[in-house]
Amino acid sequence: MNKPFILVVEDDKPIRKLITTTLETQGYRYHTAETxxxxxxxxxxxxxxxxxxxxxxxxMDGVDIIKKVRDWSNVPIIVVSARSEDRDKIEALDAGADDYLTKPFSVEELLARLRVSLRRIRYDSDKLQKDASQFINGPLRIDYAAGCVWLDEEEIHLTPSEYKLLCLLAKNVGKVLTHNYILHSIWGSHPYDVPALRVFMATLRKKIEKKSAQLRLIQTHIGIGYRMLQVGDDFSDR
Incomplete structure (x- = not known):
């Protein structure tokens, strides 16, 4: 089976060389673009x-590229940028980026983010071939048809808001969702603010991660939003 093919869009020659050398050593196929x-x-x-x-x-600004690509494709996009302000990250993620890595970055973290995004591709592909009425991630199982959630085959009782949050994260597993995206997706006109969202998320995490201190299903990106981790994802919180 061929390794995934990756397009590297980077005009800085040393950074571009670092990324492509990293991809090459791992056997990834790639092509580069500078504009x-x-x-x-x-x-x-x-x-x-x-x-x-x-x-x-x-x-061209990279955010405009994300928007153009999202007009016709759901290909995973990992932003690698020197812009470190939260507003820049939020803008890119809201435009449709899957992840955001700030320069300077470690090769190990870049590879970890790649693995996470590529696993999402496989998950999306498998989902098309299987019954989409259920979501399974390690010990977590969501039955969308029944509106029920299980952890290690024990049913977990969630409030309607907690259930909606969990389903939204599950349907975007591996992808960072911003606060604004979550608020708009669940409550439409933003009747709840970010502090309220944090409270909902805290209670949800307490319920689905309660059985083990090592079980981490939801990752917090401080000032940005949240991500549903696939069990086995191997990178730390921001």
Whole structure:
């Protein structure tokens, strides 16, 4: 089986070389683009399995590239950028990026983020072939048809808001969801603010992670949002 094909969009030569050398040593196939215009053409023509994207390109802002790609593709996009402000991360994630890595970064973390996003591709593919009425992630099982949640075959009783939160995270497993995205998806016109969302999330985590201190299903990205981890994901909280 061929290794996934990755499009690297980066105009900084040393960073581009670091990324491509890392991919090469791990056996990934890749192609590079140094401008936004070229990256869009390459994304359409080559149909990559994943895109690694810098935001600060010479001809186009990376957020605009994300929006253009999202018009026709759900390919995972990992942003690798020197922009470290929360508002920049939120803007990119709200535009449709799956993950955000701030420069400078470690090779190990980049590879871990790649593995997470590529597992999501496999999960989405498997989901098309299986009964989509259930979600299973390690000891967690959601029966969408019945509206029930089990942990190690013990039913967990959730409030309607907690259940909606869990389902939203599960249907986007491996992807960082911003506070605004979650609020809009569940409550529409944002009747709850971020502090209230944190309370809902805290009670949800207490219920689904209660059996083991080592079981971590929901990852907090401080100031950004939350992510449902697939059991076995191997990177730390931001």
């Amino acid at each position: 936004g215009e070229v990256s869009i053409i390459e994304a359409i023509s080559r149909q990559p399995d994943l895109i690694i994207l810098d935001l600060g390109l010479p001809d």
